[in-house]
Amino acid sequence: xxxxxxxxxxxxxLARVEGQGALELRIHNGVIEDLKLRIFxxxxxxxxxxxxxxxxxxxxxxxxxxxxxxxxxxxxxxxAIEALFGVEPxxxxxxxxxxxxxxxxxQSHSLHIHMLAAPDFLxxxxxxxxxxxxxxxxxxGLRLQALGxxxxxxxxxxxxxxxGVRVGGFHGAPAAVDVxxxxxxxxxxxPEAEALVCWTASLDLPESGQxxxxxxxxxxxxxxxxxxxxxxxxxxxxxxxxxxxHFTEQQVPHSTALHCLLDGRPYLVGPLAxxxxxxxxxxxxxxxxxxxxxxxxxxxxxxxxxxARAVEIYFAVHEALRLLxxxxxxxxxxxxxQPRAGTGFGCTEAPRGTxxxxxxxxxxxxxxxxxxxxxxxxxxxxxxxDLRQALQAFGLEHEDAVLRQRGEMVIRNYDPCISxxxxxxxxxxxxx
Amino acid sequence: xxxxxxxxxxxxxxxxxxLGWVAVETLQGSAALAAxxxxxxxxxxxDRPGTLLLAHWHDADNVLVVDAVRSGAPxxxxxxxxxxxxxxxxxxxxHGFGLASALELARALNDLPPHLVIYxxxxxxxxxxxxxxxxxxxxxxWLIQExxxxxxxxxxxxxx
Numbered sequence: 027x028x029x030x031x032x033x034x035x036x037x038x039x040l041a042r043v044e045g046q047g048a049l050e051l052r053i054h055n056g057v058i059e060d061l062k063l064r065i066f067x068x069x070x071x072x073x074x075x076x077x078x079x080x081x082x083x084x085x086x087x088x089x090x091x092x093x094x095x096x097x098x099x100x101x102x103x104x105x106a107i108e109a110l111f112g113v114e115p116x117x118x119x120x121x122x123x124x125x126x127x128x129x130x131x132x133q134s135h136s137l138h139i140h141m142l143a144a145p146d147f148l149x150x151x152x153x154x155x156x157x158x159x160x161x162x163x164x165x166x167g168l169r170l171q172a173l174g175x176x177x178x179x180x181x182x183x184x185x186x187x188x189x190g191v192r193v194g195g196f197h198g199a200p201a202a203v204d205v206x207x208x209x210x211x212x213x214x215x216x217p218e219a220e221a222l223v224c225w226t227a228s229l230d231l232p233e234s235g236q237x238x239x240x241x242x243x244x245x246x247x248x249x250x251x252x253x254x255x256x257x258x259x260x261x262x263x264x265x266x267x268x269x270x271x272h273f274t275e276q277q278v279p280h281s282t283a284l285h286c287l288l289d290g291r292p293y294l295v296g297p298l299a300x301x302x303x304x305x306x307x308x309x310x311x312x313x314x315x316x317x318x319x320x321x322x323x324x325x326x327x328x329x330x331x332x333x334a335r336a337v338e339i340y341f342a343v344h345e346a347l348r349l350l351x352x353x354x355x356x357x358x359x360x361x362x363x364q365p366r367a368g369t370g371f372g373c374t375e376a377p378r379g380t381x382x383x384x385x386x387x388x389x390x391x392x393x394x395x396x397x398x399x400x401x402x403x404x405x406x407x408x409x410x411x412d413l414r415q416a417l418q419a420f421g422l423e424h425e426d427a428v429l430r431q432r433g434e435m436v437i438r439n440y441d442p443c444i445s446x447x448x449x450x451x452x453x454x455x456x457x458x
Numbered sequence: 459x460x461x462x463x464x465x466x467x468x469x470x471x472x473x474x475x476x477l478g479w480v481a482v483e484t485l486q487g488s489a490a491l492a493a494x495x496x497x498x499x500x501x502x503x504x505d506r507p508g509t510l511l512l513a514h515w516h517d518a519d520n521v522l523v524v525d526a527v528r529s530g531a532p533x534x535x536x537x538x539x540x541x542x543x544x545x546x547x548x549x550x551x552x553h554g555f556g557l558a559s560a561l562e563l564a565r566a567l568n569d570l571p572p573h574l575v576i577y578x579x580x581x582x583x584x585x586x587x588x589x590x591x592x593x594x595x596x597x598x599x600w601l602i603q604e605x606x607x608x609x610x611x612x613x614x615x616x617x618x
Contacts (some may be wrong), residue, residue, distance in 0.1 A: 094504070109512035141509060141555065154559070164567060172510050 035402065042388045049413070049433050061417075061435070065281040074320055076396040081107050081365060081387060085191045088383075088398070092443060093187065097130040097178060098189040098376030099398075101252050102383040107193050110370030113363045115195040120252075121349045121443040122181060126188075127251045127374070128342035128349075129177025131146070132170055133330040134377035135297070135335040135342075138441045139226065140167030143332045146435045148352035163225060166218050170339060173215050177346060180204055195360030200299075205353050212347040215397050220315050226336040227319035231329040236415050238326065238408060240299035241288060243375050249307040250300060250340055252374040257303060258288065266373035275399065277353040285407045286341050286399055295379025296440060297305050297323065297334035310349075312341045328331065328412060335441075348436050365391030376401055378441050410438050463612045464518035464571075465605070466502045468511070468525040468557060474533075474581030474594045477501050481524040481577075481601060488549075490606040499609070508555035512564045520612035522605060524559055526594075526606040527578035532591030535580035536601055541570060573612060577605055 052060040072091055076084060081386040088103045089096035101123060108115065139151045140163070150156040175241045180200045182188020190196050241262065243254035257263045264272060275284035287293070302324035304315065316323070316337050322332065367389040373382045379401030386395040417429060424432070469475050476522055482503050485491055507565060517584030525587045527537050544558040557576070564570045579601055582591040590598070 137509065152564045154562045157563055161567050168509055168512060172513050175510060402592075 049430075049437070050111055051417070056422055058414055061410060061414050062280045063406060063413070065283045065406075073396045073398055076385075076393045079393050081111075081385075081391040081393060082193055084385070084393065084396075085193065086187075086189055088191070089187045089191075091398070091400075094134050094443065095130055095185050095376045095378065095381075097126050097182065097191070098374060098381050099383075100188070101127060101374040102372035102376075102381045102398075103385070104193050104372070105190060105252065105374060105381045106361070106370035106372030106385050107387070108370075108371065110368050111193070111202060111366050113194055113361060115361050118353075119195040119359070120210070122200075122356065123353070124251055125177060125192070125346045125349050126181040126191070128346035129181070129341040131174070131377050132253075132339050132346075133172075133174025133178065134441075136167050136174060137170040138377075139222070139332055139335050139339075140164055140171075141341065142441070143224075143335075143438055146438060147231060147329075147332070153299045160395055166222065170218060170222070170343075173211055174345075176208060176211065176393055180208055183454060185407045188312070192360055194363045195358070196356070197359065199309055199356035199359045202355065207444045209347060209350050212343055212350065215343050216340075216347070219336075219343045221317050221339050223333070224319060224334045226333045227321055228325065229332065231327070231332070233449075234327045234329055234416060234419070236326055236328070236412060238411070239288060239291065239293040240302040240324070241293045241295050241404075242300040242303045242380060243373060244303055245307065247307070249304055249309075249345070250375050254372060254373075255344070256380065258293065259303060262288065266382065267371040269371070269373065269399075270384070273382075273399070273404075275403065281406065281408060283403045286404040292411050293404070294408050295401050295404045296331065297377075298331045298339050299378075299379065300344070300375060301325075301334045301337060308337070308341055309344055312337065315340060328416075328436070331439045331441075340412065363391065378402060379404060400443070402440075405440045405442065409437055412436055412439075460517045461612075462500070463498060463499055463522065463609055464500045464502065464515060465522045465609075466504060466511070466514055468504050468507065468523060471588055471589055473585035473589070474579075474588060474591050475526050476588070477526040477579055477594055477598075478524045480590060481598065481605070484598070484602055485605060488602065488606060490553075491609055493515060494569065494609060503590040507560070509560055510565060511557070511560040512567070512569055515569070515571050517565075517583055519571055520573045521575075522608065522612075523557065523574070523576045524601070524605070525576065525578050528581060531580045531584035532593070533580050533591060535573070535582065536597050536604070537576070537578045538604065539576040540563070541576070544554045544576065557568045559608050575608065577601055587594070 047065040050062045050064055078085060084103045084107060088099035091099050104140045144157045145152050147361060147418045148156055180186055182190040218250050239258050239260055240257045244252035244257040245254035255263060255265055256269060264274060273286055273288055275286045278285050321333060369386050373380060373383050380398040381401060384397040385393055390395050413433055415432060420432050430447060465485055467478035467481055469478035482501050503543055517575045541561045544561060579594050581594060585591040
């Protein structure tokens, strides 16, 4: 019989998680009495920094919010401002923005799968230890990550904080010779990405089942990336400008990041939520590989997030190749825009999940007010709910170090980016 | 490649973190290095490459990495480090995969070049803006001279 004691565990630094945070756990009579994902990453004030800036500066400023998903911030921002100004940059610009987004998904997901998540499922302390036993897989991951960076560099000028995106389109069109070279790289990566899906599905992923609501964009034809309605596996099906009527952010004393709730309840965004809601939007070859693994979606086991990320890498390689094979140059890399006063909304799917922006703009194009709801703030309440259930099911009688490792693993499934959200991890457990 | 030397500057546009970039830009114009012959030398300037640093050895046998250093020493202090001297105790996250972690990963994958040396200057952590602080700027000529001296050992003239 499990020992029933009063325990308090504190993990003061969370490993393989981005940002400054901690996990506090208080256990009384073998039951979790209190659990807090404490985030003390200082607020970064990006929304305030944007006030008074010209609309044209927004894409480069918001790219600085995150070093891993800068293009996502740019995509939500330009979508919002272009919608307000009544600008349509045209199908070829839209297609190339989708390619840029594919690059970001490939590099971000590959990094998370190999450097952060896979060691959990292979019993290694980290990627360095894992690389000794799984060198071929780690090398493959590095190649995919580099491919993602190359795509971002093609459209963004550079892979860190890209600068190629502007309101109305891109600053310049990529050269045909560079696009040809990238197409060759993408063709070579297709079998690698397919093998990655099979490898992640073959991992010994712990069984877990929890009730939660998945939220993601959904588009009539496409696997969602930079266009669609916000939907859930419940009743939600809204346009992006209705976001604020259902999603509310609230302060909690233990976090500098806001908790975002859907009609007052926690929910999930990110690769698993996207796949749960959009499996039927995957191209047939990608769906066939996923079905071949024997895994069934929708899925409520967060440990399967690693498979969802691999599927999205395979999809993104496939999609970028499809779009670049149709590339005939950009007639004009951008269209001129005329500022207009009002409010614009943007919502796209960042690697970590739905990223919603709202900009109130003055007649001269100055930003009056900005609101940015990043994926990690949306997942925070869900992470806490998951931790409560997962650790209770795992067994609170385990030693602190084991509980801490399991807690970090639960958190890592969400690939939280605390720097983006603070607007992370140390474990502190109190057993009393 | 035997006798080939690849010099990598790692950094970012901010303050003393520019050191790796400024050093490699200076070395690219170095008469002493030009005398070694262009075929035996190559350069990369990288913005926080993280895990992807490994992709930049280009099969070179000899690699020099120049990066800003924070060890607690006074700003301007020059460092010459072998890979084993870097502390492996470095937090790994998706955003913060540093030089020490990248070298540890390269070692685990058996991808470390036979000769790899890290040069750096202790930075002033309070520095801001887009230029080097005075202590780092004062130490830069010494760093350049030391790298030129070591380059002659790694890639002697006539060896291609």
